[in-house]
Amino acid sequence: MNRLDIHDDPDGGWRELAEGLHGLRAEPPPTLRPAVLERVGLADAYVTVDGPAGPLLVAYNGRGISATAPGAEEAGFAERFQARFRRPLRPADRPPATLVAQVERLLGPGRAGRRPRYDLRGTSEFERAVLAKAQEIPPGQVRPYAWVAGELGRPAAVRAVGAALGRNPVPVLIPCHRVVGSDGRLTGYAWGVGYKRALLAAEGADPDELERLARRGTRFFGSDTTRIYCYPTCANARRTTDRHLLRFRGAAEAAAAGYRPCLACRPA
Amino acid sequence: MDTHPELPARLARDLDGSFDELVGAYQRLVFGLALRVVADRADAEEVAQDTFERAYWALAGYQAERVAAMRLRPWLATITLNLARNRRRRRPPPARPLEDGDGRPLAVAAPAAAEPAAVAERGQERELWAELLAGLPRGWREAVVLRHVEGLPYAEVAEVLGRPVGTVKTHVHRGVRQLRELLEAREERVPR
Numbered sequence: 001m002n003r004l005d006i007h008d009d010p011d012g013g014w015r016e017l018a019e020g021l022h023g024l025r026a027e028p029p030p031t032l033r034p035a036v037l038e039r040v041g042l043a044d045a046y047v048t049v050d051g052p053a054g055p056l057l058v059a060y061n062g063r064g065i066s067a068t069a070p071g072a073e074e075a076g077f078a079e080r081f082q083a084r085f086r087r088p089l090r091p092a093d094r095p096p097a098t099l100v101a102q103v104e105r106l107l108g109p110g111r112a113g114r115r116p117r118y119d120l121r122g123t124s125e126f127e128r129a130v131l132a133k134a135q136e137i138p139p140g141q142v143r144p145y146a147w148v149a150g151e152l153g154r155p156a157a158v159r160a161v162g163a164a165l166g167r168n169p170v171p172v173l174i175p176c177h178r179v180v181g182s183d184g185r186l187t188g189y190a191w192g193v194g195y196k197r198a199l200l201a202a203e204g205a206d207p208d209e210l211e212r213l214a215r216r217g218t219r220f221f222g223s224d225t226t227r228i229y230c231y232p233t234c235a236n237a238r239r240t241t242d243r244h245l246l247r248f249r250g251a252a253e254a255a256a257a258g259y260r261p262c263l264a265c266r267p268a
Numbered sequence: 269m270d271t272h273p274e275l276p277a278r279l280a281r282d283l284d285g286s287f288d289e290l291v292g293a294y295q296r297l298v299f300g301l302a303l304r305v306v307a308d309r310a311d312a313e314e315v316a317q318d319t320f321e322r323a324y325w326a327l328a329g330y331q332a333e334r335v336a337a338m339r340l341r342p343w344l345a346t347i348t349l350n351l352a353r354n355r356r357r358r359r360p361p362p363a364r365p366l367e368d369g370d371g372r373p374l375a376v377a378a379p380a381a382a383e384p385a386a387v388a389e390r391g392q393e394r395e396l397w398a399e400l401l402a403g404l405p406r407g408w409r410e411a412v413v414l415r416h417v418e419g420l421p422y423a424e425v426a427e428v429l430g431r432p433v434g435t436v437k438t439h440v441h442r443g444v445r446q447l448r449e450l451l452e453a454r455e456e457r458v459p460r
Contacts, residue, residue, distance in 0.1 A: 017448055020397045021416040028299035028316065029309070035317050036291050040324040042284055062321070 034090070038062060041119060044085075045092040046077065049103050051172055052202035053195060058173075059089055060099055064117030068170045070191055084169075085122065106173060118170055126157075130164035137178040140204040141233040143265070144182040151266070158182065166190060172199060184214035184232075205233060220267055222246040222259045229254040234265035271341065280336035283327055291320055294340065297418055298348045304413045305352035306359075307402065315355055319348045342424040345414065349428060400450050408443030415440045 037043035039062035046059040048071055055071025059081060066085065069077045078089045102116040115135075120128055133148050145165075149157045165176040171190060177199045181187035186207060189196035197207040213219075213232055221237040222229040224244050229251075230237035237245075248254040251261070251268040261268040272293045278286040295316065302315035323344060327335055401409055401417075407429075414425040415436075425440070426433040 014444075014448070017444065017451065018416065020393065020451075021401070021412070021447075022419070023394060024300075024304070024397050024401065024413075024417045025296065026300040026303045026312075028295040029313055032295055032299060032313055032316055033288070033291050035313075036295075036320040036324075037288060039317060039321045040287065042287060 031093070037088075041066075041121070043088045043090075044081070045090055045096075047092045047095045047100060048074075049100055049107075052107055053172075053198035056172055058099075058103060060096065061087075061119060063121070064119040065099070065103075065170055065173060066119040066121075068172055070195065103173065116173065118174065120169065123167065123169070124164075126152075126154075126160065127164040127167060130161050131168060131174050131176070134165065134168075134176050134179055135174055137175060138235070139175070139178075140200070141231070141235070141265075142178050142180045142184075142186075142200065142205065142210065143231060144180055144184065146182040147231075147266070148179060162188070175199075180210070181214070183217075184210065184219060186210060216247075217249045218247045219250055220248040220254055222248055222254055222257070227259050228262050229259040229267060230262040231265045231267050234262055234267075236262050236264055276338045276340060277336045279327055279338075280332040283324075283335075287324055287327075290323070290340065294344050295320075297341065298344055300418060301345060301348045301413065302352045304398075304401065304409070304417065305349065306356050307398075311355060311359070312352075315348065315352045318351050319344065322347055322351070339424075341420065342427045345418075345420065345424070345428045349410065396454075400447050403450065404443050404446060408439045408446070411436050411439040412443035412447070416444070 034043060038045055041061040041063040044059045044061045044066050046057050046067075048055050049058055050056070051071070053070075057067075057069040057071055057074060057077050058065055059067040059077075067077075067081055069080075081087070081089045099116060102114060106115060120131070123131070129152055130148055133151055137143050145158045145161045146155070148161045148165075149155050152161075154160070161179075165179055166188070168174055168176040168190075171177065177189060177196045186193055186196055186200070200207050200210070210233070218232065220229045221232050221234075221240060222245070223237075223240040224246055225240075228236070229246075229248055246257070246259075248257070248259070254261075255268075272289075275286065275290060275293065279290065298319050299312055299316040302319070303309060303312035306312050306315060330338075401412065404412065410429060411425060414420045414428060415422065420428070422433050422437060422440075426436045429436060431439075
């Protein structure tokens, strides 16, 4: 036996030393465990940010932003979050500065800067492709479900596109509100069509005008100077003055008139 | 022998379902070890978070058989020690002299008035031990902490420090002897 091993010889004058050293075992702070789980994405925290149509609840973990909801739904947010993602959700101790800044830039007037990361676990590859495509639509502009399906090379998958957008875990941030019915109407939105209209209006679109065009069957605008046709909300279409503006009910009509599709909004 | 023999197999089967258990089982070791190196609770908590995050992504990348065969305690202690040393290099703790200029021990800070005497005494005692330990050379200190504060067997201490068991035993013994000498010198001067 080694005289110097305090564990082997607790009564030989080393007891105080052994107890003193063992007493140095430190209790970890209660914040450690939840913080670790959030960092690896096994739990989430949420903050409230100023959204374009009122306060917005934003849930996040170390992998990215995982869910959003209108600010008024705080009570039910954690419940629905847990039902869908099977992870605990709690209010953040202090707002995560970088993430809040990214969200504010994304929703701000310039919409510049690095996009926040999203945690899209639980979505299919197709769903992620649809969400990525929705992010290509500039603020204040809209495209029909069929456009998304066509862009993804799945022109028949219009209903699947609608379903994928309906399952968007981070509405407002990933702008599924910029996708509209194939007739141009501002159809279905998880948080209500009123919310969708408010979001589009906040981005500078005119929801009433969009509904009016849809009712009249106007699908595209053409310019008789460039002989190009666009979706009505395309930046190129909005530059065309009324005197030079033509209205088309479909791509075939535009093509028959000798117009080619716009390369920016790709209406065909 | 690890204290949680079934855990590696569970982690191999379902990492996300059992990782919380790993944190619960080893947070005291990881945080405690980090604290003895960086000497600041907030820094130690960050080191502990980094350690578990690193462990999670490592486990997520390993084959199931490899995870199932892992010895988690020395593995986590190794990660903790590396990250804590890095942090300490970047931000060394403020110097805390063990003695004042006359060679007398410094008075331990008076406890808050509301603190019950027993708790205060315990707090003072811990502070004394922490101070004594902080005065050891790094190699001895790490060995003493792993062996006698955290209670790891010599084989695991050797694995964590990357040195032969014999060397580690020598370092622990020398560290303990110096602690005892420091303690005795102090007790001679301050009647307890």
